[in-house]
Amino acid sequence: MQIRSNSFQHRQRLAAEFAAGQATADGFGFAANRNPHLAWDDVPAGTRSFALICIDPDVPTVAEMVGRADVRIPEHQVRGDFIHWVMADIPADVREIAAGSCSDGVVAHGKRDPAGPRGARQGLNDYTGWFASDPAMAGDWYGYDGPFPPPNDLRLHRYFFRLYALDVERLPLAPRFGAGDVFNAMHGHVLAQASIYGTYSLNPAVKG
Numbered sequence: 001m002q003i004r005s006n007s008f009q010h011r012q013r014l015a016a017e018f019a020a021g022q023a024t025a026d027g028f029g030f031a032a033n034r035n036p037h038l039a040w041d042d043v044p045a046g047t048r049s050f051a052l053i054c055i056d057p058d059v060p061t062v063a064e065m066v067g068r069a070d071v072r073i074p075e076h077q078v079r080g081d082f083i084h085w086v087m088a089d090i091p092a093d094v095r096e097i098a099a100g101s102c103s104d105g106v107v108a109h110g111k112r113d114p115a116g117p118r119g120a121r122q123g124l125n126d127y128t129g130w131f132a133s134d135p136a137m138a139g140d141w142y143g144y145d146g147p148f149p150p151p152n153d154l155r156l157h158r159y160f161f162r163l164y165a166l167d168v169e170r171l172p173l174a175p176r177f178g179a180g181d182v183f184n185a186m187h188g189h190v191l192a193q194a195s196i197y198g199t200y201s202l203n204p205a206v207k208g
Contacts, residue, residue, distance in 0.1 A: 001043055003163050003194040007036035007099050013208075014147065014159065014198040018099075020106055020127075021148030021202060028151050028202055030106040035085070035144040036198070037099040040163055044191045047092050047165040051186055053179050054085035056147065058157040066150045073153040083179040084159065085144040086123040087116060088171045088186075094120075103144040108136060114143030123177040140176065147200040156208040160197040164190050 008014050014036070016022040022031035038052075059082040060066055060073045087102075094117045102116045114122050122143040131137035149157040164186060171185040199208060 001040060001163070001165055001192040001194040003038060003040040003161065003196050005037050005039070005161070005196060005198075007038075008198040010196050010198075012198060014200045018198075019147040019200055020145050023151075023202060023204075031146070031148075033103055033106045033144075033146050034100040035097065035103040035146070036161075037097065038161060038163075038196075039096040040194060041095060043092075043095075044165055046167050047191055048169040049088075049092055049166045049171075050090035050094065051164040051166060051171070051182055052085065052087040052090060052097075053083065053162050053164075053182065054144070055160050055162065055179070056082040056084060056149070056157050057160070058149075058155050060150060060153060065152070068152055071152060073150060073155070075155045077155075079155070083124075083126045084146060085125060085161075086177075086179045086182055087143075088121050088123065088173060088177070088182050089169070090117050090120045092169075103146070106145065109139030110141030110145075111143050112140075116143065121173065121177075123173075123179065123182065125178075149200060149202055151202040153201070153203055154206060156199050156201050156206050158197045158199055160195050162193060162195040165192040167191055 018036045019031045127141040
């Protein structure tokens with residue numbers, strides 16, 4: 001199975017159009033937050049649905065350093081995962097997701113019912129936890145919300161879009177689910193997987 005995008009080249013920078021954060025004249029702010037285009041082919045026989053997960057594995061693990069103007073987060077700091085998108089039960093006949101069709105703009109408190117392929121279900125991304133203590137933004141963040149890496153981070157962040165072909169039409173998931181629930185539910189049902197990643201940084205000193 002192969003996955004590709006018209007919105008970015010594999011291992012190359014994502015445009016700010018597909019990010020949640022961008023540089024502004026007076027610092028940093030929200031960006032267009034559109035989901036990128038994705039398309040796939042060479043689907044294995046017996047596929048009954050797809051699952052899609054977008055993960056940034058380069059998230060700093062020392063929260064106290066994030067966003068501070070007086071420090072730089074070292075590239076070698078231990079990193080963790082941040083989920084930007086999780087979607088399950090994508091119908092087996094779907095081969096493409098158009099740019100901006102599932103997300104177009106940042107929605108305070110999260111999108112309640114994000115658009116997506118007919119029949120698909122979208123889960124919670126990790127902005128749910130990130131904004132939990134912010135009254136202006138707290139809520140359940142469903143669907144796609146793009147990159148907003150710390151401007152003081154010296155590491156170039158990678159955003160992996162991972163597609164899984166499954167032998168079941170519908171995963172046993174609660175209405176409120178996250179990536180971990182999808183990983184558990186699809187265990188033993190994955191026929192094939194494919195991935196593509198783009199990069200992003202808000203630190204002008206970070207190249208790549």
